[in-house]
Amino acid sequence: MATEFNFELVSPERLLVSGSVSEVVIPATEGEMTVMANHAPTMTTIKPGVVTVKFADGRKDRFVVFGGFADIIPTGCTLLAESAVHVDDFNVDQITRRVEAARTELAQATTDEHKFGIESYLAELTTLRGIVVPA
Known part of the structure; x- marks a missing residue:
């Protein structure tokens, strides 16, 4: 039984990971x-x-992603991210800009469904900030 599979993490800017991994x-x-x-x-x-x-060699790595989708099959996984960056290259300003844009959109939202979606997104950004930005 195989314990490794191919994983690709792709953002619109570039391919961040492509290789053999044991878990993602x-x-x-x-x-x-x-x-x-x-x-x-x-x-x-x-x-x-x-x-x-x-990775298959045992090392671990982390990446911050902002939405997207993943396609998983028994032999691989491809994650197409809306935006992605290595955790070491992450800047808190990226979240701040997204929060400000979401708040502006929330102020202009006209339906309950739209408001709920934006509020959920804001909660996810707040959680992400707590994970990757030291207190």
Whole structure:
């Protein structure tokens, strides 16, 4: 039974990861999800959060993502991120700009569904800030 699979993390700017991994933890919309070899085929949306990658050689790496979706098959996983950056390259200004834009959008929202979606997004950004920015 294979214990490794191919993982790709792609943002509009560049390919951040492409290689053999033993596990990936992704911030799926319905909750954190661990992907391993032979995972059932799944497609899920991604919320703002941290992707943790455990490579086949044992080293680990983390990336901050802002939405997107993941396509998972037994032999691989591709995460297409709206935006992604290595956690070491992350800047708190990225969250601050997104929070400000979301608050502006919230002030202009006309339906309850739209307001709820923006409020949920703001909560996710607040949680992400607590995870990647030291207090």
